[in-house]
Amino acid sequence: MSTESAYLDMSIATGKAPSLAHSWSEGRALVNVLLTIGAWAVALLASIPLVSVLYMLTVEGGSRLSLELFTELPPAGFETGGGFGNAIVGTLVMVAIAAAISIPVGVLAAIYLSELGPNSKLGQASRFLAKVLTGFPSILAGVFVYAVVVLAMGTYSATAGGIALAILMLPTVVLTAEEALKMVPRKMKDAALGIGCTRTQMIWKVVLPTALPGILTGVMLGVARVSGESAPLLFTALFSNYWLSRLNEPTASLSILIFNFSSMPFENQIQLAWAASLVLVLIVLVFNIASRLLGRPKY
Amino acid sequence: MSDHPFAIAANSNAVSQAPTGGEYVIDRLFRAFALIAASLLILLVGYIIWKIGGQALPAIRDYHLDFLTTSTWNVQEKKFGILPGIWGTLYSSLLALLIGGFFGLTVAIFLTQDFLPKRLAFLFRLVIEMLAAIPSVVFGLWGIFVVIPAIRPAANWLNEHLGFIPFFGSSLSGPGLLPAAIVLAIMILPTVAAISQDALNSVPYRTKEAAYGMGATKWEVILKVMVPTAAGGIFSAMVLGFGRALGETMALAMLIGNSNQVTLSLFAPAETLAALLASHFPEAGPVEVQALMYAALVLLAITLIVNIAGIGLLTLTQRRISGKA
Numbered sequence: 001m002s003t004e005s006a007y008l009d010m011s012i013a014t015g016k017a018p019s020l021a022h023s024w025s026e027g028r029a030l031v032n033v034l035l036t037i038g039a040w041a042v043a044l045l046a047s048i049p050l051v052s053v054l055y056m057l058t059v060e061g062g063s064r065l066s067l068e069l070f071t072e073l074p075p076a077g078f079e080t081g082g083g084f085g086n087a088i089v090g091t092l093v094m095v096a097i098a099a100a101i102s103i104p105v106g107v108l109a110a111i112y113l114s115e116l117g118p119n120s121k122l123g124q125a126s127r128f129l130a131k132v133l134t135g136f137p138s139i140l141a142g143v144f145v146y147a148v149v150v151l152a153m154g155t156y157s158a159t160a161g162g163i164a165l166a167i168l169m170l171p172t173v174v175l176t177a178e179e180a181l182k183m184v185p186r187k188m189k190d191a192a193l194g195i196g197c198t199r200t201q202m203i204w205k206v207v208l209p210t211a212l213p214g215i216l217t218g219v220m221l222g223v224a225r226v227s228g229e230s231a232p233l234l235f236t237a238l239f240s241n242y243w244l245s246r247l248n249e250p251t252a253s254l255s256i257l258i259f260n261f262s263s264m265p266f267e268n269q270i271q272l273a274w275a276a277s278l279v280l281v282l283i284v285l286v287f288n289i290a291s292r293l294l295g296r297p298k299y
Numbered sequence: 300m301s302d303h304p305f306a307i308a309a310n311s312n313a314v315s316q317a318p319t320g321g322e323y324v325i326d327r328l329f330r331a332f333a334l335i336a337a338s339l340l341i342l343l344v345g346y347i348i349w350k351i352g353g354q355a356l357p358a359i360r361d362y363h364l365d366f367l368t369t370s371t372w373n374v375q376e377k378k379f380g381i382l383p384g385i386w387g388t389l390y391s392s393l394l395a396l397l398i399g400g401f402f403g404l405t406v407a408i409f410l411t412q413d414f415l416p417k418r419l420a421f422l423f424r425l426v427i428e429m430l431a432a433i434p435s436v437v438f439g440l441w442g443i444f445v446v447i448p449a450i451r452p453a454a455n456w457l458n459e460h461l462g463f464i465p466f467f468g469s470s471l472s473g474p475g476l477l478p479a480a481i482v483l484a485i486m487i488l489p490t491v492a493a494i495s496q497d498a499l500n501s502v503p504y505r506t507k508e509a510a511y512g513m514g515a516t517k518w519e520v521i522l523k524v525m526v527p528t529a530a531g532g533i534f535s536a537m538v539l540g541f542g543r544a545l546g547e548t549m550a551l552a553m554l555i556g557n558s559n560q561v562t563l564s565l566f567a568p569a570e571t572l573a574a575l576l577a578s579h580f581p582e583a584g585p586v587e588v589q590a591l592m593y594a595a596l597v598l599l600a601i602t603l604i605v606n607i608a609g610i611g612l613l614t615l616t617q618r619r620i621s622g623k624a
Contacts, residue, residue: 032516039414042405047426049485053433053441060444108336116333126340128610133344135539135606137546139573143580143595144347147354167343174340198318198326228434231548231573235580255436255549262440262553270444277437288432 061278064271069279074241074257080268084276086243087252090158091283093244094237094253095227097162098169103219106173110215111203113174114181115189127178133171141167142232150236158244158251161237165226172222180214181207213294220291228284230255254280351596358593366593372559372579379590381597386561387569388601391480391551392544394565399484399544400537403491404526407533410492411499412521424496431489439553442482447471447554450478454566471566474556479569482550487540494539494613498532499525501617531616538609546602548573572598 068083075082109126117123145164150156184207192202208215230253238250239260254276261273318326358366362379369380406427410420454471461467471477502525510524526533556568557578572594580591 028516028519032518035518036414039405039409042402043409043414043423046402046406046488047423049441050426050430050433052445053437056441056445057437105336105339108333109340112333112337116330117337122334122337122341126337129340129344131610132603132606133340135542135546135602135609137548137573137598137602139546139548139576140347140351140595140599140602143576143592144350146580147350147592148346170340170343196317198322200326200329201318201322203329224432228432228436230434230436231577234577238581255434258436258440259549259553262436262443273440277434277440280434281432281437284432284434285429288429 057274057278057281060271060274061276064275065278069272069275073243074252074261074272075268076241077264077266082268082272084252084254084257084272084279086240087254087257087276088279089244090161090237090240090252091227091254091280093247094158094161094165094233094251095223097159097247098165098226099219099223101163101166102169102173102222106170106218106222107177107215109174110177110181111207113178115199115203115207127175130171130174133167134175136168136171137231138168138229139231139234141165142234142236145232145236153248155248156236156238156250157248158237159247161233161251161253164232164236165229168229168232169222169226172225173218176218176221177211177215180211180218183214184210216294217291220287220294224284224287224291227287228255228280230259234259254283348599351592351599354592355589355596358589359596362590362593366590367597370559370561372575374584374587377586379587379593381572381575381594383559383561383570384572384575384594385597385601387476387555388545388571388573388598391476391483391555391569391571392541394476394480395483395487395544396537396541397484398481399487399540400491402484403488403536403540404495404533406488406492407495407499407536408521408526411496412517412525427489427492430485435486435547435549436553438482438486439550442478442550442554443474446478446481447473447475450481458566465563466565468562468564469567474554474568475566476555476562476569477565479551479555479571480565482554483544483547486547486550487543490543491536491540494536495529495533498529498536498616501532502528531619532613535609535613535616538605538612542602542605542609545605546573546598548577552577572601 068081070083070085070088072081072083073086074084109130113123113127141164144167145160149160149163153160188206188210189202192206193199197205233253233256237253237256239256240250240252242252244251258273258276258280261269261276264270358379361377366380367385368382369378370382371378371380373379409415410424410427414420415423451471454467454475454477457467458470506524506528507520510520515523551571552574555571555574557570557574558568559570560567562569575594576591576598579587583591
C-alpha cells in the first residue's frame with residue numbers, strides 16, 4: 001500500500017503518469033511469478049500418471065499383443081501362451097445386456113424429466129436420485145444384484161453381470177439424454193404441438209431425431225464407463241476359463257481377468273494382465289472417442 | 300384447458316389436425332411408460348436400500364453396533380467387526396482428497412484462468428478427462444508395478460529416519476495405505492477438476508475485470524476473487540470427489556493390502572469397506588455373507604450421505620449464482 005501511495009505522490013509532484021507495471025522487486029509481483037511456476041509444475045505433475053499408464057500399457061501390453069490373445073483361452077498356472085478371447089466376448093456380451101436394459105429405460109425417464117414433468121415432484125425426485133446414483137459405489141451394485149438375481153437364479157451368470165452394469169449405466173444415460181432433450185429449441189416443440197401433434201408425436205418426430213446425437217453421446221459415455229467396471233462383476237458374473245455358451249452360467253470378463261492375474265506369481269499371467277489392460281483401455285477409449293465425435297454439448 | 304394442445308389443434312385450419320382416438324390412446328400409453336421409467340429410478344434406489352438392509356438384518360440382530368467398533372474378522376468364531384474397514388475407508392479417502400483436491404483445484408485454475416492458449420488448454424483438458432476413462436482395475440495393476448516400487452525407497456527412508464512419527468511408523472513392504480491413497484487421488488482428480496472448472500467458469504467475467512481494474516496481480520485475482528466467489532462449487536467438487544473415493548473398490552482391493560488393522564502409519568497395509576467386500580464376498584459362506592451385507596449397508600449409508608450432501612450443495616450454489624445473474 002505504501003509503495004502505491006508513494007508512486008502517486010511522486011507522479012503528482014513530477015506531473016508524470018505513474019507506471020502501472022508491476023516491478024519485479026515488488027513482493028506481490030514475485031509471489032505472482034512463483035505461484036505461476038508452481039501451477040505449471042502441478043499441471044505437469046498431474047499429467048504424469050496418464051503418460052505413465054499409457055507407456056506401461058504400450059510397452060508391457062503391446063509386447064505381448066498377438067492374434068492368439070483373441071482366439072485362445074486363459075492359461076493355467078505354469079502354462080505358457082494362451083489368451084483371453086472368452087473374456088473379450090464376455091465383456092462385450094455383458095455390456096450389450098447392460099445397454100439393452102438401460103438405454104430404453106434411461107431415455108424414457110429422460111423424456112419424462114425434460115418434456116413431461118420437468119418440475120413435478122416425481123421429476124425432481126428422480127433427477128436428484130439419478131445424480132446420487134452417479135456416485136453410487138459400483139461394488140454395491142454387485143452386492144445388490146447378488147442379493148436379487150444371483151440368489152434367485154442360484155448361479156452366477158452373464159445376465160446378473162449385465163444387470164449390475166445396467167444399474168451403473170442408467171444414471172449416465174438419463175442425465176446426458178435429459179440435457180440433450182432440453183437443448184431442442186422450445187420453438188420446434190411449440191410448432192409441432194401447434195399443428196396438432198400429440199405430445200408423443202412431438203417427442204418421436206421432432207424432439208428425439210433432433211436430440212439423437214446428444215443422446216448417443218450419453219449412451220457411448222455410459223458404455224465406456226461400464227465396460228471397464230470390475231467390482232460389480234466380481235460376484236455376479238464371477239469368472240470362467242471357458243467360452244461363453246449360455247447366458248446363465250459364470251462368465252469371464254477382461255477386468256476380472258486383470259484382477260485375478262495381477263496377483264499371480266507367474267510372469268506369463270502378469271504379461272497377459274497387461275495385454276488385457278491394453279485391450280480394455282482401447283475398448284473404453286473407442287467408446288469415449290465415439291461419444292466425443294457424436295457431438296459434445298456446446299457450453 | 301384452453302391452452303391444451305388438443306384444444307389448440309381443434310380450432311384447426313388446413314395444416315393442423317386434431318389427433319384421432321388411436322393417437323390419443325398411444326399418447327396416453329407412451330406418457331404412462333415415461334412416467335413409469337422415471338419412477339423406476341426412485342423405486343430402484345428404494346429397492347437397493349430395502350434389499351441390502353433386509354439381507355443385513357440378521358447380522359444387525361446378531362452383532363448390533365459392536366460390529367462398527369470391533370476389529371476381528373473371524374469366520375470360524377463368527378466374530379465380525381468392521382472398525383478397520385471404516386477407519387481405512389475414511390483415512391484413505393481423506394488422504395486422497397488432500398492430494399487429489401489440491402491437484403484438481405490447481406488444474407482447474409490452470410485450465411480456466413488463461414495460463415494456456417485455447418488449443419493447448421483443450422489438449423490438456425483431454426489429458427485430464429482421459430484419466431477418468433482408465434478403468435479402476437488398470438490403475439490397480441499400474442499401482443502394483445509402478446507406484447509401489449517408485450515410492451518404496453522414499454517410504455523406507457522416512458521410516459528409518461523419522462519412524463518415531465506415527466505416520467511413518469512402519470516400512471512399506473508392498474501394498475499399503477499410501478500407494479492406495481495416491482492412486483485414489485489420481486482417480487478423483489478428474490471429478491474435482493471438472494466440477495471446479497464449471498464453478499470457476501460460472502463466475503461473471505466482470506467480477507474478474509473489476510479485480511484486474513483495481514491493479515490486482517493475476518494470482519491476487521485468482522486467490523482473492525475467483526476462488527472465494529466459486530467456493531460453493533469448489534467445495535461441492537471436493538465433497539463429490541470424497542464420495543467417489545469412499546466407494547472406489549478395485550484399485551484399493553489391489554493396493555491397500557487387505558489387512559484388518561487400525562493404524563496411523565501411511566506405509567502399513569490396511570482395509571477399506573469396499574475392498575473387504577471385494578476380497579471376501581466371492582468365497583463367503585452364508586454366515587459371512589450376512590456380515591458382509593451389514594458392511595455393505597454401512598458403506599451405502601456413508602456414501603449416500605456424502606453424495607446427497609455434495610449434490611444438494613451443488614444445486615444450491617448453482618441456483619444462487621444463476622439467481623444473481
